[in-house]
Amino acid sequence: MAGAARAAAAQRRVVRVLLVEDEEIHRVLARALLKSAVGGGGVEVDEAGNGAEAVRRVREGGAGAYDLIITDKQMPVMDGHEATRQIRGLGVTTPIVGLSSDCRQSDVNAFLEAGADDFTPKPLSKEKLNRILAKFNLA
Amino acid sequence: MRNLRLSSHSRRAALGDRGRRAHPDEVVAVGGYLDEQFCQVEDLQDDASPNFTEEVVTLFFKDSARLISNIEQALEKYPKDFSRWDAYMQQLKGSCSSIGASRMKSECMSFRDCCGQGNPEGCMRSFQKVKREHGALRQKLEAYFQLVRQAGPAGAATRPV
Numbered sequence: 001m002a003g004a005a006r007a008a009a010a011q012r013r014v015v016r017v018l019l020v021e022d023e024e025i026h027r028v029l030a031r032a033l034l035k036s037a038v039g040g041g042g043v044e045v046d047e048a049g050n051g052a053e054a055v056r057r058v059r060e061g062g063a064g065a066y067d068l069i070i071t072d073k074q075m076p077v078m079d080g081h082e083a084t085r086q087i088r089g090l091g092v093t094t095p096i097v098g099l100s101s102d103c104r105q106s107d108v109n110a111f112l113e114a115g116a117d118d119f120t121p122k123p124l125s126k127e128k129l130n131r132i133l134a135k136f137n138l139a
Numbered sequence: 140m141r142n143l144r145l146s147s148h149s150r151r152a153a154l155g156d157r158g159r160r161a162h163p164d165e166v167v168a169v170g171g172y173l174d175e176q177f178c179q180v181e182d183l184q185d186d187a188s189p190n191f192t193e194e195v196v197t198l199f200f201k202d203s204a205r206l207i208s209n210i211e212q213a214l215e216k217y218p219k220d221f222s223r224w225d226a227y228m229q230q231l232k233g234s235c236s237s238i239g240a241s242r243m244k245s246e247c248m249s250f251r252d253c254c255g256q257g258n259p260e261g262c263m264r265s266f267q268k269v270k271r272e273h274g275a276l277r278q279k280l281e282a283y284f285q286l287v288r289q290a291g292p293a294g295a296a297t298r299p300v
Contacts, residue, residue, distance in 0.1 A: 023230065025198045025237050032183040032191065074229065101233035123236040125179050 015043045015138050020054040020071035020083060021099070030070065030124050037129045038138070050075040051083025058087050058094075066094050067138055070124075071116075073100035073107065081114045088115035095136045099124065172279050176239030193284050199238050203273060206231040210266060224262060225254040231269070243272040 015038050021027045027047055034043050048054035051071070055078070058065060069087065071080040078086075084096050095118070098111030103121035111119045118135065120128045133139040184191040210227045217223050232247035234240075246269045253261030 023202065023234065025195065025202055025234055028195060028198060029180065029183075029237055032188070036183055074226070101229060101236055122233055123176055123179075123239075125176070126182070 013042070015068065015133075016046070016066045017043060018046045018048060018054060018057060018066045018069045020048045020051060020069065020075070020080065022049050022072065022075040026072065026122070026124070033124055033126060033129050037126060037133060051078030051080055051086075053077075054083045055086045055090075058092055059090055063090075063092050063094070068132070068136060069094055069096045070099055070132075071096060072122075073098060073102070073111070081110050084111065084114040084116050097132055171242050172240065172276055174239040174241040176236065178239075180238055193287075196238060196280055196284070199234055199240070200277060202234050203231060206234065207270060207273060214263065214266065219257075219259055221254040221257060221259075221262075225251055228254070228269075240272075240276055243269065243276055246272050 015034075017034055019027060019030050019034075021030065031045050031047075034045055037043075046057060046066070048057055054069070054071060058069070071083055073080040075083075080098055080100070084098065087094075087096065096116045098108075098114075098116045098119040099122055100107055100111075100119075101122040103119075108119045118132060120132065130139065180195055181192050188194075206227060210224065210231070213220065213223050213227055228247050228250050232244055232251070235244035235247060246265060250262055250265035250269060253259075253265050
């Protein structure tokens with residue numbers, strides 16, 4: 001029974017998420033929501049404070065470094081749209097979800113045209129996160 | 140588990156009660172200062188993070204004070220730079236959304252509308268309202284957390300469903 005439990009635990013996947021957000025309060029909340037949705041031991045959250053740092057992390061980590069990338073739109077140095085474009089330019093197919101407090105159709109389209117797979121308006125919530133995780137089979 | 144959530148009565152006392160009967164799910168929204176997002180923040184509090192809500196709120200006021208100062212300076216130094224004003228206010232609005240500060244968020248949106256209309260006087264008036272709501276929210280939440288601390292681990296009640 002103990003062996004089966006260990007095997008089951010080994011098979012339980014850790015979801016690796018790259019959170020790209022310049023505002024600390026949003027990072028703190030998103031991190032807590034991810035841990036709550038996936039389970040503390042089942043998620044690893046890396047954080048980037050702007051789009052340029054996100055691209056660097058993805059480039060250094062390789063194509064399979066992350067299971068999910070959640071990126072804000074408006075950030076210093078490089079915004080979320082450009083970061084998404086550059087990450088896709090690396091040939092990385094990791095699901096990317098755009099996040100913004102502006103949710104006009106033009107904002108949504110801009111993210112999708114840059115190569116994002118989905119968009120969700122801020123604030124991030126348990127329900128929105130569960131939908132995203134289910135959509136990309138990470139739940 | 141230390142439960143820092145207040146009973147519905149205590150929440151109404153802390154956040155302002157207009158005397159109406161509130162459905163338990165609406166307790167936090169009484170007075171309109173905070174919406175359901177605040178409950179989401181509270182739901183993230185647990186044994187590992189027993190002061191999570193207060194920490195997030197503290198972070199909000201640190202951020203919002205900085206953003207308000209930025210906007211104040213921008214209004215003075217960059218007259219009619221609606222694009223700049225709007226960008227700063229968008230950040231503040233986003234912060235408000237994160238903790239469910241609905242009244243303050245609403246004033247942020249009014250400011251942004253005035254930016255869109257190219258209405259500097261409207262922006263100035265809206266900004267004064269944003270600052271008033273910010274001050275009022277701070278007072279309300281300080282009172283709320285004071286009640287939470289007074290309630291203590293033994294006296295706290297579970298949040299109504």
